[in-house]
Amino acid sequence: MKGSLISGTATVAIVIASTIIVVNVISPMMEETDVSQTIGLLKQELTVIDSTVKEVSAEAPGSSRQIVVDSKTSDFVVSGLEDKIMFRLENVETSEPGVSAKEGDIVVSGGGTTDAYEKDVNSDGVTDLVLENDALLFAVKKVTAGSINMTNMVTIIKNKKTGTEFQPVSRIILDSRTNTSYGTGFSELVSAGDFLSSGSIRVHVISSGGYTYDAVFSLSGIADFVELQIKNVVKD
Amino acid sequence: MKSVVFLVFVLMVSATAFAAETSSSTQISKKTVADSGGLLSSSSNYAARSAIGQAISGTVTSSTNSLCNGILCKGPVTVSVYSGNNTNVEVLSDINVSVRFFDMDNNTYPAGINGTIWFEQSDGLFAGYVCTSDSAGVCNVAVQTTCDIAGSNRRFIGGIRNDPRYPDVNMTSYGYYTVDATAGCGSTASTVTFSMEIDSSSGVLDGSTGTSSSKRYGCISNPSLSGNPSIGIVSSGSTFRQSNITTSGDAKRIDITEYLSGNKFVVPVTTSGCDVVSTNVPVLTSTESFTSFVETTVNPLQLFVKYSDIDLDINNNVSARGVFTLSISKNSQGRIVVTKG
Numbered sequence: 001m002k003g004s005l006i007s008g009t010a011t012v013a014i015v016i017a018s019t020i021i022v023v024n025v026i027s028p029m030m031e032e033t034d035v036s037q038t039i040g041l042l043k044q045e046l047t048v049i050d051s052t053v054k055e056v057s058a059e060a061p062g063s064s065r066q067i068v069v070d071s072k073t074s075d076f077v078v079s080g081l082e083d084k085i086m087f088r089l090e091n092v093e094t095s096e097p098g099v100s101a102k103e104g105d106i107v108v109s110g111g112g113t114t115d116a117y118e119k120d121v122n123s124d125g126v127t128d129l130v131l132e133n134d135a136l137l138f139a140v141k142k143v144t145a146g147s148i149n150m151t152n153m154v155t156i157i158k159n160k161k162t163g164t165e166f167q168p169v170s171r172i173i174l175d176s177r178t179n180t181s182y183g184t185g186f187s188e189l190v191s192a193g194d195f196l197s198s199g200s201i202r203v204h205v206i207s208s209g210g211y212t213y214d215a216v217f218s219l220s221g222i223a224d225f226v227e228l229q230i231k232n233v234v235k236d
Numbered sequence: 237m238k239s240v241v242f243l244v245f246v247l248m249v250s251a252t253a254f255a256a257e258t259s260s261s262t263q264i265s266k267k268t269v270a271d272s273g274g275l276l277s278s279s280s281n282y283a284a285r286s287a288i289g290q291a292i293s294g295t296v297t298s299s300t301n302s303l304c305n306g307i308l309c310k311g312p313v314t315v316s317v318y319s320g321n322n323t324n325v326e327v328l329s330d331i332n333v334s335v336r337f338f339d340m341d342n343n344t345y346p347a348g349i350n351g352t353i354w355f356e357q358s359d360g361l362f363a364g365y366v367c368t369s370d371s372a373g374v375c376n377v378a379v380q381t382t383c384d385i386a387g388s389n390r391r392f393i394g395g396i397r398n399d400p401r402y403p404d405v406n407m408t409s410y411g412y413y414t415v416d417a418t419a420g421c422g423s424t425a426s427t428v429t430f431s432m433e434i435d436s437s438s439g440v441l442d443g444s445t446g447t448s449s450s451k452r453y454g455c456i457s458n459p460s461l462s463g464n465p466s467i468g469i470v471s472s473g474s475t476f477r478q479s480n481i482t483t484s485g486d487a488k489r490i491d492i493t494e495y496l497s498g499n500k501f502v503v504p505v506t507t508s509g510c511d512v513v514s515t516n517v518p519v520l521t522s523t524e525s526f527t528s529f530v531e532t533t534v535n536p537l538q539l540f541v542k543y544s545d546i547d548l549d550i551n552n553n554v555s556a557r558g559v560f561t562l563s564i565s566k567n568s569q570g571r572i573v574v575t576k577g
């Protein structure tokens with residue numbers, strides 16, 4: 001049957017390390033058995049590229065290598081902005097957006113991931129808690145323990161597609177009491193790391209308005225929006 | 237006998253004058269219930285509350301021979317509710333009530349008349365707030381409500397009180413107000429508002445300013461920029477309450493309020509303006525699996541390496557397909573440059 005076309009969508013389970021990623025083959029040009037084989041070949045290609053980059057990086061400026069890359073069934077992409085080298089199979093999509101698995105230094109991901117990390121993104125000398133995916137970057141001021149005012153907690157929201165940065169004055173107001181927007185507390189990354197299916201920042205506020213609460217900002221790998229939920233509200 | 241009558245008259249005039257001075261010095265336009273300046277409570281005001289409970293007749297004729305500053309009072313006067321009857325407010329917000337005085341004798345709405353509006357705090361217990369009528373004869377008070385007075389169909393009544401020219405007279409029937417007991421009087425909050433303010437001279441608001449109980453979002457776009465970036469807030473929780481869009485100079489502010497239970501706010505950071513936001517609001521609020529405002533065609537499988545300790549040149553962008561030679565080099569700044577050969 002080799003060479004026959006697949007009509008419609010076929011589902012394939014790919015085992016990568018200990019993780020199973022279920023993908024949908026959405027192209028009639030690719031057979032089910034080809035998917036696993038293609039991924040295996042691309043992993044080999046990427047391993048060679050990665051090794052070469054590391055070799056050159058360890059050498060003096062001016063060092064150079066040339067290698068031949070076979071990327072007939074996928075797009076090869078280099079993003080200097082993200083320090084990322086990638087193969088992308090447009091004809092294969094994951095059944096569940098945002099899933100990922102890591103094998104060595106190679107990440108296999110479906111539909112995008114979120115990085116959650118700490119960095120002073122607005123160069124104001126204060127560390128920020130950052131959630132970032134392909135669409136946007138969202139940063140909240142890091143407060144270990146001390147004063148919190150929601151008006152300056154969201155430091156930057158960046159639309160990466162257009163390069164536009166927003167620096168909003170934000171407020172969280174409970175029961176119309178404006179003094180619930182500030183007080184004391186802390187902020188933290190719920191889980192730090194790269195290639196997450198989603199990332200979250202928790203801002204714990206003991207407000208001057210008599211309420212204690214958590215503001216949880218979340219960003220999933222494929223979303224072009226940030227979610228906010230107010231949780232654990234307790235009246236003093 | 238004449239001297240006794242004269243002494244009584246002098247005492248009455250003095251007492252009336254003193255009362256008028258006291259009223260004038262304590263005039264306020266707004267007081268909280270806890271503020272004793274306007275609150276009539278405790279046994280010293282028992283008589284006043286009794287009078288309120290009787291709902292004094294709205295019309296007093298001069299034939300009663302009431303004296304005001306030692307002379308016959310003006311009038312007769314009627315008092316009616318001008319605004320605020322059947323008002324329903326949240327706890328901690330203001331309740332505004334106005335009553336209006338009408339001088340039937342002169343056929344005028346007298347200005348500068350001392351009045352008091354009494355609000356029922358609990359069953360049968362009233363607190364009074366003083367006011368002075370304006371040029372339209374309207375006497376207004378704004379009272380900040382508290383959990384202590386929360387309840388439905390609380391009564392209020394207003395009238396002229398301690399005025400040097402008119403007799404004390406109240407409305408002939410009660411008005412009513414309700415303070416929402418669910419709003420912040422329990423062990424947790426009732427509502428939550430998420431607000432964002434963007435200062436942008438070229439930003440464009442989607443729709444008009446104002447408060448709405450049906451528009452679940454606010455959005456600001458910038459058509460003058462490439463890609464028409466937009467940002468906003470969408471209510472995606474289970475119980476939307478209201479949106480409020482305001483501007484001040486170049487600043488544009490979006491306030492979205494939901495009930496606390498099941499709250500969720502979405503901050504879209506998209507391209508293609510606010511249309512993609514507004515058109516997706518029904519989708520966003522009706523499905524759990526909403527993934528993006530600007531549709532991505534697929535969730536393509538990616539295999540990648542991402543470096544944290546190696547810098548690729550920031551301008552290094554390659555997109556290629558097929559079989560090709562890749563050149564990997566290290567530039568003078570120590571950054572890696574990958575090019576298709």
